[in-house]
Amino acid sequence: MTLITDRPGPGAARPYRFPQVVRRGVAGGQVVAAHLPGQNLAVALLLLDAGAGREPVGKEGLGGVLAKALEEGTAQRDATTYALAIEALGTELVTALDWDSFQVSVQVPVERLSAAVELLAEAVRTPRLDPEDVRRVRDDEATALRMDWANPGPRADAALRADLFGAENRWGRPMYGDPASVAGLDVEDVTVFHSEWFLRPGTLVVAGDLDRIDLDALGAAAFAGSGGGPVAKGDPIEVPLHDRRRIILVDRPGSVQSTLRLGHPSPHRAHPDHVPMTLAGTVLGGAFTSRLNHLIREVRGYTYGIRGDFASSRRFGRFAVASGVQTAVTAPALVEAVGEITRTQSTGVTEDELAVARSWRAGQLSVELQSPRAIASALTTLVVHDLPDDYHARLRESLLAADVAQVSAAAAAHLHPHALTLVVEGDSAVIRDELVAAGLGEVVDHAGRPV
Numbered sequence: 001m002t003l004i005t006d007r008p009g010p011g012a013a014r015p016y017r018f019p020q021v022v023r024r025g026v027a028g029g030q031v032v033a034a035h036l037p038g039q040n041l042a043v044a045l046l047l048l049d050a051g052a053g054r055e056p057v058g059k060e061g062l063g064g065v066l067a068k069a070l071e072e073g074t075a076q077r078d079a080t081t082y083a084l085a086i087e088a089l090g091t092e093l094v095t096a097l098d099w100d101s102f103q104v105s106v107q108v109p110v111e112r113l114s115a116a117v118e119l120l121a122e123a124v125r126t127p128r129l130d131p132e133d134v135r136r137v138r139d140d141e142a143t144a145l146r147m148d149w150a151n152p153g154p155r156a157d158a159a160l161r162a163d164l165f166g167a168e169n170r171w172g173r174p175m176y177g178d179p180a181s182v183a184g185l186d187v188e189d190v191t192v193f194h195s196e197w198f199l200r201p202g203t204l205v206v207a208g209d210l211d212r213i214d215l216d217a218l219g220a221a222a223f224a225g226s227g228g229g230p231v232a233k234g235d236p237i238e239v240p241l242h243d244r245r246r247i248i249l250v251d252r253p254g255s256v257q258s259t260l261r262l263g264h265p266s267p268h269r270a271h272p273d274h275v276p277m278t279l280a281g282t283v284l285g286g287a288f289t290s291r292l293n294h295l296i297r298e299v300r301g302y303t304y305g306i307r308g309d310f311a312s313s314r315r316f317g318r319f320a321v322a323s324g325v326q327t328a329v330t331a332p333a334l335v336e337a338v339g340e341i342t343r344t345q346s347t348g349v350t351e352d353e354l355a356v357a358r359s360w361r362a363g364q365l366s367v368e369l370q371s372p373r374a375i376a377s378a379l380t381t382l383v384v385h386d387l388p389d390d391y392h393a394r395l396r397e398s399l400l401a402a403d404v405a406q407v408s409a410a411a412a413a414h415l416h417p418h419a420l421t422l423v424v425e426g427d428s429a430v431i432r433d434e435l436v437a438a439g440l441g442e443v444v445d446h447a448g449r450p451v
Contacts, residue, residue, distance in 0.1 A: 010359035014366040018392035019375065021382070022210065026219025028226065029201030032383055034375045035210040042113045042208025043372040045105035046124055046222055047380050049231060050197035052175045053099045053315070057168065058184075061141065061177025062193045063102055065185060067095040068137040070104070073128040086119050093123060099175060099313040100384045102197070107373055110212045117204075118221045124198055125225040131187045138190075142183040149179055152252065152259040152324065156425040159248050159446050160261045163421045164318060165239060171316055201226040203383050207375040237316045239265035241419040245338075245441035249432060249451055250425040258330040258426030262308075262337060263320035264419045269312040269385045275398045276410035281309040282357040283349045283407070284341065284415075285321055289356055291340050292321065302326070302333045308341070310414070314385060319415065327426055331434040334422055338440060345415035348408025357407075362399040365392075 019034040036042075055062045070093060073079035086092060089112045096103040104124055106116040148154055158174050165172035173181070204222040206215060241264060252259075267273065278286075285292040285308025296306045308321035321341070325333040349357075369378055369392070378392050422440060424431065432451055435443050445451050 010356045011363070012359070014363050016366040016369070016396050018369065018378070018395075021379070021389040022215070023389070024215060024219075026204075026216050027201070027223040029219060029223040030203045030383075031206065031215050031219045032203055032379050033206040033208075033210055033213075033215055034379055036208055036372060036375065037211065039209050039372060040109055041107060041372050042110045042206065042213060043105055043107045043376040044113060044117045044120065044218060044222070045103055045205040045376045045380065046120060046202055047205055047383055048102045048104075048124075048198060048200065048202040049100075049233070050102040050193075051098055051100040053170055053313070054197055055170060055193070057170050057173070058181065059189055059193075060170070060173050061145075061182035061185060062189060063097040064176050065134070065138050065141050065182065066190055066194060066198075067097060067102070068141060069129055069134050069190065070095065070123045070127050072130065072133040072137065074122045075126040075128060076122060078128070079133075082119070082123070086116070089116050089119070091116055093120060097175070099171065099315075101380065103380065105373070105376065110208055113208065113213060114217060114221065117218050121222050121224060127194065129187075129191055129194065134187045134190050138182060138185050142179050145177070145182055146179040152255070152257065152425055154178075155250050155446075156259045156261045156423045159250055159425075160263050160320065160421055160423045163248060163423070164263060164265050165316070171237070199226055200228045200230070205376050205379045205383070207372040207379065234315055236268040239316055241265060241416055242421065243419070245418060245420050245422065247334075247422045247424060247435055247441050247443045248446055249428050249435065249443055250423060250446050251428040252425050253427055253429070255425075255427045256327055257324050258327055258333075258424050258431060260323045260325060260330075260334065260337070261320065261423040261425075262334075262341075262420050263318050264416050264421065266310050266317040266319045266414055267312065268315055268317050270314070270387070271312070271317075273410045273414065274312070275395075276402050276406045277310045277414050279354065279357045279361065279399065279402055279407045280344070280349065280411040280415070281319070282361060283353045284308055284344045284411070287357065287360060291344065291353075292337060295336055295340055296323065296325075296333060300329075300333070300336060302329045302336075306337070327430055330424060330426060330431045331438040334424070334435070334440060335438055338417055338420065338422070341415055341420070342417040344411050345417055346412070348411055349404060351404050354402070354404055354407055358400050358402065362396045365396050
């Protein structure tokens with residue numbers, strides 16, 4: 001017996017208020033804080049303009065190696081002594097890297113925040129960077145990448161990024177590098193990158209009960225030993241669209257599954273269409289209830305899941321779809337996915353679909369932005385993308401106010417099915433002929449040669 005029922009409708013988005021944002025200049029740097037009255041935990045996050053986009057071409061992976069090397073002791077303490085000191089506070093250093101920033105944070109009870117920030121600054125400003133430790137960390141990172149790249153996905157992701165943005169550009173290469181680029185780093189590469197980018201003051205982001213926190217003292221501790229002025233963030237990168245679709249076939253002999261990556265360039269994070277683009281992406285592929293997931297998973301049964309969305313950094317963005325399908329349905333799955341993207345671009349979204357997307361996106365704010373760490377992460381968005389302090393306070397209303405005309409216009413303007421690059425990582429001998437016969441575009445290998 002098959003039980004069929006109607007899909008539940010959208011609920012009302014929960015109310016949400018983002019906390020008050022405080023900014024001040026301290027000791028040559030900037031402190032950006034959010035007041036969380038009565039909160040016993042606090043987060044301090046040092047935000048540096050040292051993201052993957054700052055790495056030289058050919059030296060991809062510097063940020064990842066340096067993140068691990070920060071755990072290997074400082075000029076004042078060896079690795080064991082430093083680990084004991086930070087563990088005594090009940091915390092740990094948490095590092096994060098994206099295209100625009102390098103982040104180091106601690107989360108502790110409010111009364112321990114000052115001591116934790118001093119230890120954070122010690123690791124960031126004066127890491128030991130012993131050559132033997134740096135080489136060991138580098139080798140560990142290269143080994144981890146080799147293991148990761150043995151799985152389906154990373155090679156397809158790299159092929160898509162290179163085709164969209166150009167392998168000659170840093171943003172056309174993997175954010176964390178690849179096994180070869182990381183293995184090729186030397187100690188001087190790491191020490192030079194640190195001296196160039198990690199000694200600048202940066203921004204200290206704080207989320208906690210500000211009635212119990214001395215922001216001036218925290219800023220003085222975080223910016224001690226730093227110097228140098230801000231550097232230009234760079235203008236948005238104009239990435240041209242391709243004039244036709246093509247399929248890049250990444251051979252994986254014997255694979256019983258094909259890994260699919262479809263994409264094209266899209267606007268940067270601060271683009272005025274960000275909210276309607278986000279909602280258009282949600283309707284198309286950004287949620288379990290999306291068009292792509294319904295068609296490819298529920299109707300056709302080709303996959304366990306498929307996702308598509310817009311993602312953006314300070315200078316560039318991309319629209320991308322990701323999935324994995326059985327080898328036998330590779331070509332049909334691509335045809336259906338391209339068709340659904342084309343339909344969304346040409347006909348827009350419906351009020352029912354948009355109501356679900358609005359409710360989910362706006363309602364998630366009350367869930368996602370509860371903890372001090374989540375609030376701190378939201379503050380970094382303001383700093384990195386030069387957004388107004390009331391951005392998050394107004395975001396819920398912006399999501400709920402977006403109408404069908406606005407979201408459909410964003411889909412029409414920012415989806416480009418004719419310019420898609422379709423990357424397929426799978427068994428070339430089995431799927432090549434069907435991909436050619438599908439007529440979606442020229443089929444080439446990862447080096448751009450016809451296959």
